[in-house]
Amino acid sequence: MKALAEVSLEIPRGATVAFVGPSGCGKSTLLKLVAGLLAVTGGAVVVDGRPVTGPLKNVGMAFQNPVLLPWRTVLDNLMLPLEILRENGDPRAGDRQTWRDRALTLLDTVGLAGAGDRQPRELSGGMRQRVSLCRALIHEPALLLLDEPFAALDAFTREEMWELYRELRRAREFTGVLVTHDLREAVFLAQTIYVMSSNPGSVAHVHEVKMASPRTLEQLFSAEATELIRLMREQIRPRREALA
Amino acid sequence: MKALAEVSLEIPRGATVAFVGPSGCGKSTLLKLVAGLLAVTGGAVVVDGRPVTGPLKNVGMAFQNPVLLPWRTVLDNLMLPLEILRENGDPRAGDRQTWRDRALTLLDTVGLAGAGDRQPRELSGGMRQRVSLCRALIHEPALLLLDEPFAALDAFTREEMWELYRELRRAREFTGVLVTHDLREAVFLAQTIYVMSSNPGSVAHVHEVKMASPRTLEQLFSAEATELIRLMREQIRPRREALA
């Protein structure tokens, strides 16, 4: 079965792009292809000028289902990237204490101060999602792949996360690829939004978000943003009906 | 550790109530207590006039993470309730063919026509969530417990699901308990909304949704609905800040 039709797109370094589209249209699959976790059956994925043949190395990734290692505490889950980097002699691997501090700061930022010593099974769904997000960020990757990282969060925590993303981006350059169902989220965070359609998955529409970056939550109520969101809603709706 | 402070509330038969609140405030825990999946350490849960001591029998439940049995196809996952009911001599268990038809109809309704023979691992996150929802509905339970059943869905699929819920409720009486992060969802579906706060989890505010049932999506844009949503946003926000 073919999950994705030919999809060809280029993501400029330092930009954030978002993929939106109906459930099951192939967004998660696309992200895994980019990360090199799935092998392409046809066509090619090119990242940083090189075709992807195996898993990428310098990425941070958060999956749709937050996957924490159940045998490690929250903090130890966050130290995982450090361990790998250090063993691989990566220059970004600093000493353990620096990372610990960074991990604790991150946990604090996502509202999980003090949760470092807890076991993953003791966390709520949204808390796990936030830990998983921290793990994707902690080694300051050049490419960040996020699959609905905020779906299990309440509106406010979610908006705080948007702002966190914005601050991170402001502090350091990285390329972001975001899969989301929340059109406001896409508009707030991305420079380009790809609207996908199903059967097989393909990119139906591309929108450049013209608003200046960094953005404020108020900008989401601007006429431009409202209009874009309305337009994308319309673009997703008929696709689903065609599928049915 | 105490996850929930004393929470006392009564849900009238046939009504739908919603729980909203910050991530980690105990919504999922509360739902599991109601279902009898967790034992109360203090206090009591009373359903249908009887204190809950073990798992309830006549409920449909969809968890925050859609749990499908990985060794069964989608259709066989949906037939699970039938098998249990039939073995337990429940009068609601009809013949296999009726159930098959019902399962196929349900799959069709949630936009998964033709997915019956697929394996759970072949489904996208949102598709799994929809299958899990179907499984909660198929035996037409008197009590429906839903933990963010629509979180992994795009806006349109989600709204279709709301309408599906409304139609189901119109056709048959059941009591619904819904945990959600989407305030519009709560307003659309529930007669009563409980706003919870954290540390320990407790009900901070109760709102009766006065709008007539069944509702239309347009009503969500009414002044009354908009005001209620705005109010609840405010009620949730300060709580989170108090926590931080």
Place this chain on the structure above:
Amino acid sequence: SHTDAHSQTKVKFALDWQIQGPQAPFITAKASGAFAGQGLDVTIDRGAGSQKTIEQVATGTYDMGYGDINSMIEYNVKNPRDPLIAVGIVLNSPPFALLSLKKYGIREPKDLKGAAIGAPAGDAPRRLWPIFAKNAGVPADSVTWTNMAPPLREPAPVKGDVKAISGFYFTGFLNLTENLKVPESEVVAFNYSEYGIDLYGNAVVVRADWLKANPETVRKFLAALNTGFKQVLKDPKAAIAHIKAAEPLANEATELKRLQLAISANMVNDEVKKHGLLGIDPARMQRAIDQVVASFELPSKPTVAQVFTGAYLPPASERKID
């Protein structure tokens, strides 16, 4: 044997070891129809050692068995409640021996001083070593014993793990010469019988209470065995054919040699020629009991009548051989 099987008396019989040449009297008695002719339907199972057979008869797992009479004496003393009794001797001279190789410079028992000797823990000649040592003038504690399962025994001196082994003469000698290709002239053997050890060997044994309840069955069994035994002595080759039929894996040439060795060294001697097959000389039996009691350090001494009864044997004239 194809007469009416239902009217036949069933007997469960355990051998001492596998079906080989020296077991021919029993196999022949069955194959030639001697048992059936007596109205017996005998099941013959192989054994796991002539001492184990004693246990199996004692526990009632088998009605009758072919085991070591010396172990039976020991068993009776240690379990006075349910004694066994021997009703016919097949190996009149005990096959017990120590075997060594010339290359170790062992010419006589004295030379064993300081040597390691290999044998299974329950091996009869190993357990009778103290009395052999006494008779041969060797201090009993001047050797060390090494425990090993039967199939490991003969290769051990060949490989140099031990300098000598104890065991049944016909088994050990043939295994060394036939199977391990040691030249016959290389093998040194000390037969216990040549050192004043006057024991009897393997016998048909039965529980005393079972014998009391089934005297006729025992009588018929021994009559048939006597017939089979005589056939074996008369025509060992034909007996080996029966062995081969019962156990297709057997090597006929080796088993024939083994049988002939057993006949000449253990089954037929002056006493047998004089008194006939299967019987005993009570005076010798008394000496044998004395020796066993001394060697095994048994707390009490049974009488000859408690150990053996010839009452169920065919008349001496029928047991006579030429």
Place this chain on the structure above:
Amino acid sequence: MTTRSRRIVLPLLIFGALLLLWEAAVPLFRIQQIVLPAPSGIAHTMVVTAGPIAFHARHTLVTTLIGFGAAVGLGLLLGFAIGASATVRDALYPLLVAFNSIPKAAVVPLLVMWFGIGAVPAVLTAFLLAFFPVAVNVAVGLATLEAELSDVLRVLGASRWQIFRKVGVPRTMPLFFASLKVAVSSAFVGSVISETVASNAGIGYLMAVAASDFNTRLAFGGLFVLGAMGVLLYGVFAVIERRMTAWAYAD
């Protein structure tokens, strides 16, 4: 080369290479036949003795399967009881372990004393050796069941027994079948051990006869037959496993 044919050809190649090495080593190091006979000699003996070998192999096979069948039944039962109830586990497990620590070779003489020589002790030994791995793996599978999987059924009003059947059993299948493969080998080992000391038929008996004759070629032939039969039995259960638990294997 397809995966299927590779699965057959690869091990055969390695096996062949080992045989060649062995064949060459025997004359090279002047190894005595009693210590290690050459494969060619073993093969010759096996061909010559094919009739009796086939007879004894069939006997062993039947014995093994009966013992194995009983072991799977009891192993499942015990594993369920232990995996489902902490009390049963606490009470029974140490005794089971103690029992499992007793070499069955040491128990065979007792069995013979009680049941005589023949197929009964062999079946029992096969059973005794095989039920423990089944019970342990089933118990581990049930004890490590994710709570969420059974929650799905609990809210449907399912009984413990139903949860066991609908979730416990399938979830434990990969472990159960892994244990079956181990157990069928153990059962096989058990019947052969017993046959070696107390039987009038079976490959174990054949090897005992060969050993007492110092027929090392036949004894080694017996080892090869055991290996081949073991692979066969194992293969059958591996195929069943793949059929039943494909969902657990990512490929």
Place this chain on the structure above:
Amino acid sequence: MTTRSRRIVLPLLIFGALLLLWEAAVPLFRIQQIVLPAPSGIAHTMVVTAGPIAFHARHTLVTTLIGFGAAVGLGLLLGFAIGASATVRDALYPLLVAFNSIPKAAVVPLLVMWFGIGAVPAVLTAFLLAFFPVAVNVAVGLATLEAELSDVLRVLGASRWQIFRKVGVPRTMPLFFASLKVAVSSAFVGSVISETVASNAGIGYLMAVAASDFNTRLAFGGLFVLGAMGVLLYGVFAVIERRMTAWAYAD
């Protein structure tokens, strides 16, 4: 009663009840001592022979642990190789299975022939019996690894070896430790078998001597010692297991 004390008291109670039943049955059914001696008699013999028993038990223990250690090392290695690479699995697995189907009791004489009498064949037998369950369970654990768990590390640029260590090993721990418990029992069985066949020390030797003396009490005493030692070894690994894999057990 605390869980801890229940874990010790419950099996002892059952064990005691069984002993009482047995003690009563022996005179009741007039069971011969050679068939089944009464527990009191066995206990008496064990007390009288405590010195030699302790000596032989220590010997067996050391042998077992050496063989077991080697088995865990090789078992892990093999399990890893088989679980990680389909080619290795296809090539080696059938041969391993064939090897495992050969009763080690049949191999002991060969080992003795090659390495002489004493501790070496016992260690080797322990090793041969113990490595297979470890290898199988580790291989199953790795082969049924959820893809998502390793994906987490793959995108960090982790090598196969790192994924094995960070995800494969911990994820496989419950299975690995379950296998250790089985393997230590197997190793124990292996050394005892070998001691029975050819050794001058160890519980196996003690039992062989007891059997040849018609000393059934001592032989049964040996069985009890084996059971007790097995439980002890098992218990040690069960404790380690609980420590290492608490996360896998819902309670």
